[in-house]
Amino acid sequence: MKFLVKPNIFLFFAFAFVWAANAQTTWTPEMQVKTKAVGAVQVSPDGKRVVYTVNEAVMTADKSEFVTQIRLAATDGTNDFQITFGDKSSTNPKWSPDGNSIAFTSNRKDNRNNLYLLRVAGGEAEPLTDLKGSVSDFNWSPDGGSIAYTMSDAKTDDEEKNDKGRNDFRWVDENLKMARLYVLPVAKDANGKREPRKLTAENYNVGGFDWSPDGKTIVFGHTKSPVANDWTTSDISLLDVASGRTTVLANSTSAETSPQYSPDGRTIAVLVSENPPRWTFGGVINIFPVSGGAPKPLAASFDGQPNIVDFSADGKTIYFTESKGVKTGFYSIDVNSDKINEFSETDGVFAVTMNSARNMFGIVRQNSVSPPEAYVSAINKISLVPISRVNAELAKMPLPKTEVIKWKSADGRDIEGLLTYPTGYQAGQKVPLILNIHGGPAGVFQHNFIGGRGVYPLAVFASKGYAILRPNPRGSSGYGTEFRRANVKDWGGMDYQDLMTGVDAVVKMGVADENRLGVMGWSYGGFMTSWIVTQTKRFKAASAGAPVTNLMSFNGTADIPSFVPDYFGGQFWENSEIYAKHSAMFNIKGVSTPTLIQHGEADIRVPISQGYEFYNALKAQGVPTRMIVLPRQPHGPNEPKMQVAAMQSNLDWFEKYLR
Numbered sequence: 001m002k003f004l005v006k007p008n009i010f011l012f013f014a015f016a017f018v019w020a021a022n023a024q025t026t027w028t029p030e031m032q033v034k035t036k037a038v039g040a041v042q043v044s045p046d047g048k049r050v051v052y053t054v055n056e057a058v059m060t061a062d063k064s065e066f067v068t069q070i071r072l073a074a075t076d077g078t079n080d081f082q083i084t085f086g087d088k089s090s091t092n093p094k095w096s097p098d099g100n101s102i103a104f105t106s107n108r109k110d111n112r113n114n115l116y117l118l119r120v121a122g123g124e125a126e127p128l129t130d131l132k133g134s135v136s137d138f139n140w141s142p143d144g145g146s147i148a149y150t151m152s153d154a155k156t157d158d159e160e161k162n163d164k165g166r167n168d169f170r171w172v173d174e175n176l177k178m179a180r181l182y183v184l185p186v187a188k189d190a191n192g193k194r195e196p197r198k199l200t201a202e203n204y205n206v207g208g209f210d211w212s213p214d215g216k217t218i219v220f221g222h223t224k225s226p227v228a229n230d231w232t233t234s235d236i237s238l239l240d241v242a243s244g245r246t247t248v249l250a251n252s253t254s255a256e257t258s259p260q261y262s263p264d265g266r267t268i269a270v271l272v273s274e275n276p277p278r279w280t281f282g283g284v285i286n287i288f289p290v291s292g293g294a295p296k297p298l299a300a301s302f303d304g305q306p307n308i309v310d311f312s313a314d315g316k317t318i319y320f321t322e323s324k325g326v327k328t329g330f331y332s333i334d335v336n337s338d339k340i341n342e343f344s345e346t347d348g349v350f351a352v353t354m355n356s357a358r359n360m361f362g363i364v365r366q367n368s369v370s371p372p373e374a375y376v377s378a379i380n381k382i383s384l385v386p387i388s389r390v391n392a393e394l395a396k397m398p399l400p401k402t403e404v405i406k407w408k409s410a411d412g413r414d415i416e417g418l419l420t421y422p423t424g425y426q427a428g429q430k431v432p433l434i435l436n437i438h439g440g441p442a443g444v445f446q447h448n449f450i451g452g453r454g455v456y457p458l459a460v461f462a463s464k465g466y467a468i469l470r471p472n473p474r475g476s477s478g479y480g481t482e483f484r485r486a487n488v489k490d491w492g493g494m495d496y497q498d499l500m501t502g503v504d505a506v507v508k509m510g511v512a513d514e515n516r517l518g519v520m521g522w523s524y525g526g527f528m529t530s531w532i533v534t535q536t537k538r539f540k541a542a543s544a545g546a547p548v549t550n551l552m553s554f555n556g557t558a559d560i561p562s563f564v565p566d567y568f569g570g571q572f573w574e575n576s577e578i579y580a581k582h583s584a585m586f587n588i589k590g591v592s593t594p595t596l597i598q599h600g601e602a603d604i605r606v607p608i609s610q611g612y613e614f615y616n617a618l619k620a621q622g623v624p625t626r627m628i629v630l631p632r633q634p635h636g637p638n639e640p641k642m643q644v645a646a647m648q649s650n651l652d653w654f655e656k657y658l659r
Contacts, residue, residue, distance in 0.1 A: 025397055027451065027459040029647035033057050033640045035452045036390045037066075038372045040092055041362030043075060043355035044099045049120070050075050050362060051083075051093040051102055052374040054390050057640035058087070058452075064641035070104060072120070073387050075360070075376045080387065083118065084125065090116070092137070095106040097144040097356060103128070105135050115149065115184070128184060128194060136179055137208070142215045147184050148199070148241075150206050152226065153177040176225050179206045181218065183241060199244050207234065208258055213265040218242060219249065221257050228605075229560045231255060236270055238290070249288055250295070256286075258308050262315045263358070266290055269308055269318055272297070279566045280442055280488070281305055282481040284352055285318060287335060299338040301331065306480040312379070319343065321352055323478035326404055326418055326446045343382070348447040354379070367447040368402035368420070369609040387640035394451060398423055400462040402450060407505035409474075410497040413486075417471035417502055418445050421511070423463045433512035434461060434659040435503055435539075436470045437521030437528045441495070442485060444478040446471035455598065455637060455646040457520060464655070469506050473498035489568050491524075491582045492531040494533075498535070499528065514538070516658045520650060522546050522598075523606060523635065530584035530614055533593040541657035543596040543650050546606045546635060549614040551587040552576070557607045588617045594624035598646050600633030626653070 037055040043336040044050065055068040073080035084090035088108035096104060100120055105113045109127070113134035116125040131151060138149035138186070154177075155590065162168050181199040190196055199218070200206055209220035217238055224233040235251040236259050250256040255273040262268065268290060273283040282304035288297040298318075306320040317332045326351050330344045348367025355362070359379050366372040371391035375384040402420040409415050422431050438445050451459040458468055472478065475487035475493040487495045506512040518541045521529045526547025533542050549556045552572045555564040564579075565571050572579040580586040595618055599611035602653060609625060618625040628649050630642045637643050 009582060027397060027457070027463045029457045029460060029644045029651065030387055032396070032451055032457050032647065033059075033453050034489065034642050035394065035449065037453070038364050038374050038388055039068075039351070041351075041353055041364055041374045041376070041387070042093055042095055043353075043360040043362045043376055045096050045097060045356045046099050047355065047357065047360045047378075048075055048098075049073065050374070050376055050387055051095070052362070052364075052388060053091060053093065054388070055089075059640050064639045066638070066640060070102070071388070071390075072102075073374075075385065075387070077385055077387050080389070094138070095356065096140055097142060103138065103140065103147060104317070105138070107134070115147065115238060117186070128186070129196065131196075134307055134499055139209065139211055141183075141211055142213055145186055146215075146241075147186060148209065148211065148218055149182050149184065149196075150179045150209070152179045153180060173225075173227070176205075176227070178204065179226060181192055181206045181209065181220060181239065195545070197244075199239055199241070200246070201448075202246065205230075210259055210261050211264065212261050213263060217290075219259040219261060219268050221259055227559065229562055232273075232562070233485045236268075236288075249290075250286075255283075260308050260310060260318075262311050263313060264315055267315075269311065270295070271306065271308060273657075278485075279560075279563050279637075280481070280485045282484075285320070285333065298333055299340055301333075301340065302329065302480060303478055303484075305477060306331070309352050310358060312352040313370060319352070319354070321350075323444050323446065325416065325478045326444075326472070328446070329497055337634075366449045366452075368418070368450050369399045371449045371451065397451060397459070398463075399451065399459060400425065402447070405469075405502075405505065405509075407501055409494065409501045412493060413474065413494075413498070415471060415473060415498045415502060418447070419511070420450060420458060420468040420470070420508060422463055422465045422467055425467075425511075429511060430513040431465055431467050431511065432501065432516035432518065432654075433469060433506055434654060434658075435499060435517065435519040436468050436474070436498065437519070437525035438470065439521070439523030439525050440477070441475040441491065441524040441527075442477050442484050443524070444472055445478045446478070453640075453643055455643060455650065456520060457647040457651060460647070460651060461654070464651070464659070466654070467511055469502055471499055471502040473502075475483075487567075489578065491527065492535070492565070496528070496531065496535065497658060499532070503538075516540060518542065518654045518658050520545070520654075524548065526606070527584070530595075531582075531587075533591050534584050534587040537592060539593055541594050541596075543598065543600040544611075544614065545646070546598065546603055546609075547584075547610060547614060548606055549583065549610050551579040551583045553613065554606065554610055555579075557609060559604045584637060585613055585617065588614070591621065592625055594653075594657050596626040597625065598630065598649065599627070600630045600631055600635060600642075601638060603635045605635035 041052040070084045090106040093104040115128040118125040132154035133151045136150040182196045184196045205226040206223040207221040223230045234255040236249040236256045254275040255277040258271040260269045268288045272286045285298045288295045303322045309319040331338045350365040353362040361377045363375040374388040400423040405419045406416040507514045517539045519539045520543035522545035526544040529544040530547045530549045597611045599608045615627040
């Protein structure tokens with residue numbers, strides 16, 4: 001069954017009028033970064049109201065940040081208004097079980113995330129906590145009397161003193177700050193206070209958690225440390241809230257995550273990875289009896305990466321989403337019969353939540369030409385009701401056609417990708433083409449809004465007359481586990497051929513001018529961009545973002561040192577030849593393609609040394625090159641001015657060499 005979107009006729013004509021009045025408006029990086037992100041769509045228990053968040057760029061002479069605020073609306077799309085304000089973010093709103101209040105987190109004091117309570121009837125938000133650390137996530141107890149939350153260990157007084165005194169040396173992988181579980185009463189005690197109680201003191205890092213329906217137990221996931229590399233150690237435990245006693249539910253050598261109680265409290269759904277866990281993740285939903293005993297694995301999903309939404313109200317069904325090619329697939333699985341049903345499918349990308357009554361979905365939906373907005377739907381009859389209109393002004397902007405194209409790779413494997421045409425493209429025109437490569441390598445290009453934020457201004461490129469090809473080569477998610485693992489020990493091999501044959505296909509279509517080709521990509525896309533310029537001279541310009549250029553040094557400096565050995569079957573000292581064979585730095589002699597390098601200075605996933613290695617090697621050979629360093633930025637730029645700088649430098653680079 002398809003999602004049906006109820007139209008808003010007034011909005012349709014208003015949008016059409018606005019677009020007609022502004023049809024000549026041209027996209028710019030500054031416009032793209034102002035696209036508002038919508039999230040946390042939560043429907044009230046009675047199904048009559050919905051809260052959601054809007055995140056937008058704030059850029060002034062002395063500010064560059066994204067700020068989030070909360071909005072409240074009726075579930076018929078009326079009476080939509082903002083309920084939090086200020087220059088600090090308010091995030092993660094969640095309804096109380098009685099629907100009278102909303103709890104949320106905010107960094108409005110000392111830039112630390114604390115819990116706040118806002119009564120829907122009106123009034124100011126009341127702070128529930130005043131913590132030295134920051135709340136990561138929280139959930140109401142079923143009776144509404146308590147809130148459980150996770151928070152990483154705060155710095156001690158001595159550590160803060162040493163920070164101020166510049167005596168702040170540290171030991172690698174020591175004194176790690178674990179996330180722990182706490183519970184907080186909502187009502188004040190006789191002294192007018194709310195005293196949180198720590199529930200977990202064990203030496204592990206708490207992740208996702210869920211209350212039992214009777215409020216007596218919390219199920220939670222935990223890893224041996226907060227280090228990203230340790231996701232494979234995830235286990236599941238049960239915690240008795242009254243006593244604080246924990247018991248193990250799942251602690252195999254697989255990674256067990258995403259625990260979710262059934263409505264009757266007798267079972268828990270858990271996502272269990274294959275054994276041993278792989279970075280090319282594959283897993284299935286298992287049903288664990290709370291009373292003990294062997295879990296029941298459910299049927300494997302198409303892509304092996306299900307994101308559990310929740311149980312149905314009767315506990316007979318579990319809803320989940322996962323990538324399905326360039327779209328998001330939405331599915332249900334019958335717990336008893338093991339039958340998977342494709343519950344609904346859209347032409348775009350969406351994220352789903354369910355309210356506590358399990359009768360309404362909250363949804364964020366977008367596609368190539370529609371910016372993200374909030375929707376709701378009843379569960380028993382899927383029909384999307386539009387709630388938010390926060391990106392309505394983007395309807396003023398002309399957007400080009402984006403279509404799915406398919407081609408045969410060099411070995412006959414079917415590959416698909418998204419081809420975005422220049423705005424106003426006329427059939428038969430040959431235009432400059434930019435090959436855009438996704439990260440991962442288990443990422444996937446989907447029908448996300450092309451006028452959105454990031455480092456690659458696709459709408460701007462299209463408005464300037466460029467076509468953009470975004471392939472999903474082998475190694476991508478959304479096409480099944482076998483496809484996702486088809487580039488193991490072969491980065492730069494057949495995945496490279498998938499990309500080149502995709503470019504060939506667009507040339508053959510008569511769209512791409514083969515004399516004006518560019519290539520760009522971030523992370524693994526940066527790896528592949530740096531690899532491409534060592535293999536071919538067909539591209540006139542390249543932009544490598546946060547590129548992995550040397551598998552040996554990357555593996556020794558990144559925060560995920562088990563990642564490359566998992567893909568390549570061992571450490572570099574065990575097989576240095578394969579690391580060298582698949583690294584751009586060991587194949588860089590003779591490169592001539594003008595190459596831009598972009599890197600965040602605070603990137604620990606792909607350390608900036610990877611970019612410097614490539615830049616210096618290109619420079620030493622006289623290759624036209626520039627490197628832009630983005631201060632404070634992690635693996636993906638998270639400040640609007642830095643995103644604009646990255647977008648503009650990409651635009652300038654390709655304008656220089658492809659025009």
